[in-house]
Amino acid sequence: MSTPIDTSDEILSGEAVAIDVQPLGFFMRALGALIDMALGWVLFLLFLWLRMWLMGLGVIDGSIDSILAVVMLVVCFVIVPIVIETAMRGRSLGKLAVGGRIVRLDGGAAGFRHAFIRALIGVLEVYMTFGAVAMLAGAFTARSQRLGDMVAGTYSQRVRTPKLISLVPVMPPALAGWAQIADVARMPDRLARRISQFLQHAERMTPSARARIAHELVVATAEYVSPQPAAHPEQLLIAITVLRRERERRALSIADARAEKLTGRHVGV
Known part of the structure; x- marks a missing residue:
């Protein structure tokens, strides 16, 4: 019996192909939100200074001061985040700094509607509560979603991955x-990636974890490999x-040869 493959971080494309994605971690997302909040407050203070300067020059009447203050709040904490997130396709300065992007739950690009919902609810959960509600929501959701993400159907996806x-x-x-004599059938892409990642990072693992993961992966490959040799699990994975690399190389060579034959026939015609 093979070990079940964890698909919690997989989404399905329109062609029903599993795509491996990683949500941005809670602490990195909180750092990005702090950067965006700081920029929002800096912008508001600049507007506040400009208002006071214009009032000192007599350009602005005191009767519209309260209306202007509300407009500044809406512009700094609602309109500007919506415009930036929409124009940058789910990014903001804070998200650029931490390597994140807002996407839909199906992995598609977020649009104006998603940015609008997130910005409106963000006024309540981020600015009016100093981020307390957003932090509580992010700490207890699998993808560190805040309330605005839950309503809009979005989450923050990691787009900066280590080389x-x-x-x-x-x-x-x-x-x-x-x-x-071995026959290695085509494996699910998720399992093949797990094997590749394990072989790349095995040297940095503790011996117990290395042996355990190697055994789990060998068990998961049992239905795709025949016959199963009595060998060290890590050597079998290698x-x-x-064998998979050689099979793919042969398939590419055959495809190239067929393409060359077709090209030659067309030239002869």
């Missing part, structure tokens, strides 16, 4: 004979990766 070190696996000598 992975390329790894070219080599067939273990002990499994060279098995590789001549051998499976090498």
Whole structure:
């Protein structure tokens, strides 16, 4: 029986293809929100200084002072966030700093409607409560969603990922004979990525965690590999990766050869 693959961070595209995405962590999202809040308050203080300066010059009448104050609040904390998030396709200065982007729950790009809902509710949960409601909501949701995200159907997706070190696996000598008769079927992309990521980071794992994860991955590949050799789990994962790479390389070579034949026939015609 294979180990179930965790799909909590997967979404389905319109073609029913699983896409592996990662939501932005709670602390990184809170940091981005603090940056956006600070910029909003700086903008408001600039507007406040400009109002006082214009009042000192007699340009603004005191009778419209209260109306102007409300307008400044709406512009700084509602209109400006909506415009920035819509124009930057789910990004803001704070999100740029922490590597996040607001997207729909299905992974699609967020639009004006989503930004409008988030900004309106953000006045209550971010500014009127100094972020307390947003922090409570984010701490108890799987994707660190605040109330505005829940209503708008959005979350903050991580778009800045660490650069992975390329790894070219080599067939273990002990499994060279098995590789001549092995049949490795196509695996789910999620499982193949897990194997690749494990092999890239195995050297930095503790021995117990390394052995446990290798065993779990071998169990998960049991229905796709025949026959199952009696080998060290990590060596078997390397051998499976090498066989999959060679199979994909052969498939590409066959496709290229067919394309060359078709091209030659068209030229001859």
